[in-house]
Structures are given as structure tokens and as C-alpha cells.
């Protein structure tokens with residue numbers, strides 16, 4: 001039976017440290033500030049944004065919430081980003097994705113000042129991550145690294161398989177595991193005989209967005225299995241990309257959905273906002 005990786009507990013420990021850090025920064029006269037921008041009415045995005053703002057409140061980070069209508073033009077959004085780039089009290093800018101069709105996401109990401117890009121999506125920050133020297137890591141992959149660290153299982157030399165190659169999760173995830181000296185394979189929708197590859201994984205990280213896609217026959221006994229998926233099954237119940245009931249008896253460690261990766265993503269965003277405030281505070285001082 002797999003050991004459950006408790007994302008809520010790991011997250012709570014990190015947030016406790018962060019709250020102390022924010023308190024110390026306030027003493028020194030810097031209040032970290034995060035702008036959260038949501039365009040349109042995507043229900044999942046509304047939940048994510050609400051949780052991000054709540055986390056800010058809990059830690060003493062100042063958040064500013066921008067809700068723009070679905071028909072917002074790219075120009076209007078770029079204007080807002082430009083204004084936030086210039087604001088000294090805003091250290092981090094998060095534009096929730098996906099954006100409505102009339103707005104090019106790449107244009108918006110490119111417009112965010114790299115030192116305020118707390119998602120680490122800007123090409124400059126992505127390039128730094130590729131080179132292995134960075135200020136920010138993308139929140140979900142950084143959260144996954146913390147969860148793996150919490151198991152105490154060493155990463156060095158292990159076979160790691162990442163399923164999914166998105167810019168937000170799969171690609172940076174593979175890089176972070178590579179930095180930790182894992183042997184990394186990236187799989188995707190065109191991979192031939194996926195199960196043959198995933199069965200080799202000592203550490204299996206799944207981020208493809210298909211409910212219960214990874215079944216027990218695809219998992220090596222004792223593997224660390226990290227489920228980044230957030231789906232609804234046929235009954236409308238929240239579930240991951242991993243068939244939890246089937247895989248639990250096979251894996252060594254497993255993240256539940258919800259309560260695994262989810263809470264970590266927001267925690268790492270808080271960490272990036274604190275880092276951004278420190279870096280900008282230092283430059284101005």
C-alpha cells in the first residue's frame with residue numbers, strides 16, 4: 001500500500017515559514033504585493049484566483065484583484081500589465097490562464113516585467129531555468145519537487161518519467177528533475193507503448209489532464225507517483241490523471257487528488273511573490 005504524500009501538510013509547513021518571513025519583511029518596511037488578473041468567467045479559474053487571494057491574506061501578502069470582462073481586448077490587458085509593471089507596491093503579477101480567444105497569451109506573458117513574473121512563464125525566466133540559474137521556478141513543478149523531497153527518496157540517478165509536455169508543467173518539470181540528476185524521459189500523446197516507458201519509472205510524474213489515465217499495469221512496484229491532474233470523472237467527482245484505487249496498492253508513494261499537488265502550487269506562488277519583493281526591495285534600496 002502506497003504511503004500518501006500529504007500536500008496539505010507539506011504546504012502548511014512551508015506557509016508557516018513564509019508567514020514569518022513576510023512579518024520580518026514588514027518590520028523592515030517592505031510589504032510583498034501580488035496583482036492577480038482574471039479575464040472572463042472561467043469557473044475553474046475563478047476558484048484558483050479565489051484561493052490565491054485567500055493564501056495572500058493568510059500570509060500577510062497584499063493582494064490586488066483585477067476582474068476584467070470576457071470581451072477585454074489584448075490592448076486593454078497589455079495596458080493594465082504595463083501599469084502594474086510600473087507600480088512599486090506590486091512585486092508580482094499573475095495573469096490567470098487560459099485567456100479568451102481574442103488575446104494572445106504569449107503577448108501577455110512577454111509583456112510582464114521578468115522580475116515580476118511570479119509564474120516564471122516569461123521567455124527570459126524560462127531561459128534561466130534551462131541554464132540552471134534562476135530566481136523563480138514555475139509554481140506547480142516547484143511544488144512537485146517539494147513533495148518528492150518530503151518523501152526522503154533520493155532523486156539522483158533515478159529513472160524519472162514525466163507524462164505531459166506543457167510549458168506550464170511537463171517541460172519545466174523535466175528540467176528540474178534533470179537539475180537533481182535524475183535520468184529523465186518525457187512522454188506525450190504520440191509516445192509509442194506508453195506503459196512500457198512508465199513502468200521503468202522510479203519517479204512517475206503525470207500531467208496530461210485525462211481522468212484516471214494511468215492504470216496499475218503502467219506503474220513500477222514501489223514507485224513515487226505524483227499526480228498533477230485535476231479532472232472531473234463521469235460522476236462529476238474531482239479526480240487526477242492516475243487511477244488512484246488501482247495504483248495505490250502498487251506505488252510506494254502517491255499523491256491524492258485533491259490534497260496533493262494542488263495546495264503546493266499556490267504555496268510556491270506565495271514563495272515567488274516573497275522572492276520578487278526581496279529582489280525588488282534590494283534593488284531599490
Ligand code: GUN
Nearest residue numbers: 094095096097098119139
Ligand atoms: N492556469 C492554470 N495553471 C496556471 C498557473 O500556474 N498560472 C497561471 N497564471 N494560470 C494558470
